Amino acid sequence: xxxxxxxxxxxxxxxxxxxxxxxxxxxxxxxxxxxxxxxxxxxxxxxxxxxxxxxxxxxxxxxxxxxxxxxxxxxxxxxxxxxxxxxxxxxxxxxxxxxxxxxxxxxxxxxxxxxxxxxxxxxxxxxxxxxxxxxxxxxxxxxxxxxxxxxxxxxxxxxxxxxxxxxxxxxxxxxxxxxxxxxxxxxxxxxxxxxxxxxxxxxxxxxxxxxxxxxxxxxxxxxxxxxxxxxxxxxx
Amino acid sequence: xxxxxxxxxxxxxxxxxxxxxxxxxxxxxxxxxxxxxxxxxxxxxxxxxxxxxxxxxxxxxxxxxxxxxxxxxxxxxxxxxxxxxxxxxxxxxxxxxxxxxxxxxxxxxxxxxxxxxxxxxxxxxxxxxxxxxxxxxxxxxxxxxxxxxxxxxxxxxxxxxxxxxxxxxxxxxxxxxxxxxxxxxxxxxxxxxxxxxxxxxxxxxxxxxxxxxxxxxxxxxxxxxxxxxxxxxxxxxxxxxxxxxxxxxxxxxxxxxxxxxxxxxxxxxxxxxxxxxxxxxx
Numbered sequence: 001x002x003x004x005x006x007x008x009x010x011x012x013x014x015x016x017x018x019x020x021x022x023x024x025x026x027x028x029x030x031x032x033x034x035x036x037x038x039x040x041x042x043x044x045x046x047x048x049x050x051x052x053x054x055x056x057x058x059x060x061x062x063x064x065x066x067x068x069x070x071x072x073x074x075x076x077x078x079x080x081x082x083x084x085x086x087x088x089x090x091x092x093x094x095x096x097x098x099x100x101x102x103x104x105x106x107x108x109x110x111x112x113x114x115x116x117x118x119x120x121x122x123x124x125x126x127x128x129x130x131x132x133x134x135x136x137x138x139x140x141x142x143x144x145x146x147x148x149x150x151x152x153x154x155x156x157x158x159x160x161x162x163x164x165x166x167x168x169x170x171x172x173x174x175x176x177x178x179x180x181x182x183x184x185x186x187x188x189x190x191x192x193x194x195x196x197x198x199x200x201x202x203x204x205x206x207x208x209x210x211x212x213x214x215x216x217x218x219x220x221x222x223x224x225x226x227x228x229x230x231x232x233x234x235x236x
Numbered sequence: 237x238x239x240x241x242x243x244x245x246x247x248x249x250x251x252x253x254x255x256x257x258x259x260x261x262x263x264x265x266x267x268x269x270x271x272x273x274x275x276x277x278x279x280x281x282x283x284x285x286x287x288x289x290x291x292x293x294x295x296x297x298x299x300x301x302x303x304x305x306x307x308x309x310x311x312x313x314x315x316x317x318x319x320x321x322x323x324x325x326x327x328x329x330x331x332x333x334x335x336x337x338x339x340x341x342x343x344x345x346x347x348x349x350x351x352x353x354x355x356x357x358x359x360x361x362x363x364x365x366x367x368x369x370x371x372x373x374x375x376x377x378x379x380x381x382x383x384x385x386x387x388x389x390x391x392x393x394x395x396x397x398x399x400x401x402x403x404x405x406x407x408x409x410x411x412x413x414x415x416x417x418x419x420x421x422x423x424x425x426x427x428x429x430x431x432x433x434x435x436x437x438x439x440x441x442x443x444x445x446x447x448x449x450x451x452x453x454x455x456x457x458x459x460x461x462x463x464x465x466x467x468x469x470x471x472x473x474x475x476x477x478x479x480x481x482x483x484x485x486x487x488x489x490x491x492x493x494x495x496x497x498x499x500x501x502x503x504x505x506x507x508x509x510x511x512x513x514x515x516x517x518x
Contacts, residue, residue, distance in 0.1 A: 153432055
């Protein structure tokens with residue numbers, strides 16, 4: 001991976017420089033390593049924990065099949081929990097915690113309902129504190145969680161409330177393709193395939209202007225996969 | 237003290253990214269299929285979960301776990317298509333599924349799920365306070381809820397043929413929480429709930445505005461079933477013994493804890509003869 005700075009301030013600047021939402025993977029990995037290098041000597045450095053947690057989340061989402069998701073989600077959640085302890089009223093920190101624990105649950109063999117409730121708590125807080133983060137990321141996350149989780153009374157799932165959050169994300173931040181994609185997926189879950197089709201078409205139109213590089217490919221693939229499901233269902 | 241109750245068939249679900257529908261793989265006489273009509277979507281991770289469970293059961297049964305697979309369906313017709321095409325040996329399904337497909341699939345119940353210490357459970361009908369007092373009051377009205385994904389079971393067993401769906405009462409299958417909200421708003425007249433839902437009704441902000449007006453008799457749980465011409469008698473015996481350890485499996489532990497399952501009790505298929513007679517007709 002090449003030489004990293006040694007000085008803490010330079011490492012933090014390095015980590016920030018290499019974090020680019022458009023990727024590529026190597027760049028985000030550099031950002032992560034640089035932040036981790038700071039935490040070797042200064043584990044409670046808030047910026048380092050933040051840079052590490054956000055890079056780890058990016059890698060979980062876009063990093064591809066070679067990522068050790070379990071370890072990364074585990075560490076990401078620890079960093080996010082550190083951040084919440086340092087600053088309990090930061091919506092982004094709550095979002096990072098919910099997202100990492102969500103990935104951790106996703107990859108565990110037997111996720112428990114109790115942990116799902118913890119994820120729900122994080123996303124709920126993030127939505128209250130900073131709903132506009134990344135054009136509605138907390139709304140997307142909370143909405144999707146509610147759509148997919150075990151429903152009442154067993155779990156936190158509530159498909160109607162979930163769809164409401166996702167529709168709110170689309171209304172408030174109509175130019176982010178992920179808002180439309182996740183709403184479409186929720187409509188699919190609710191067997192509203194006509195609604196899903198319309199929303200997916202919009203999502204595809206938005207990918208190019210909204211995102212470049214790795215995330216563009218990811219969103220396009222997800223949208224195409226969803227369109228295939230909708231097409232199959234509408235044919236029935 | 238309130239007793240926590242749970243539906244007689246439980247299935248693990250999880251918060252996950254949506255997954256594509258996996259391609260059909262050939263099943264065999266030791267493979268497991270889980271069918272829960274109206275249950276959570278069969279994401280890739282849910283499939284992995286069930287597949288892991290099947291492998292753990294196989295290992296316990298003394299079989300080649302690598303050659304054993306598990307699949308999950310929340311759509312009855314897709315589950316049936318899978319069974320007919322790939323012929324797995326075992327199914328974990330609801331009482332409604334068993335009664336509906338007992339003859340066509342030659343199903344034999346091997347054991348019953350023990351949920352909160354019991355091998356039976358009840359269903360309830362609720363309505364806005366003071367609006368309905370009996371099943372007869374439901375005539376000409378609308379009944380909703382997730383359990384109406386299995387309308388024949390509800391009509392013939394839960395309500396014991398007291399009402400004819402479509403003629404006496406209109407039915408709408410939808411998530412229970414949605415049905416309850418609609419009932420509270422007067423958009424549907426009644427909702428059918430299982431034991432756990434009934435007990436948890438008071439947790440909802442509008443729960444006190446709804447009241448039960450009907451409770452079914454206790455109905456026997458089902459558990460794992462063998463499919464005809466699938467597993468050998470020896471394999472059925474091994475599988476049944478393996479399910480006794482279900483709650484100690486890596487995957488089984490959390491499922492049992494989350495859904496208040498204590499295990500599975502062996503049962504003879506003839507135990508369900510009476511309820512099958514009830515299902516077939518008046």
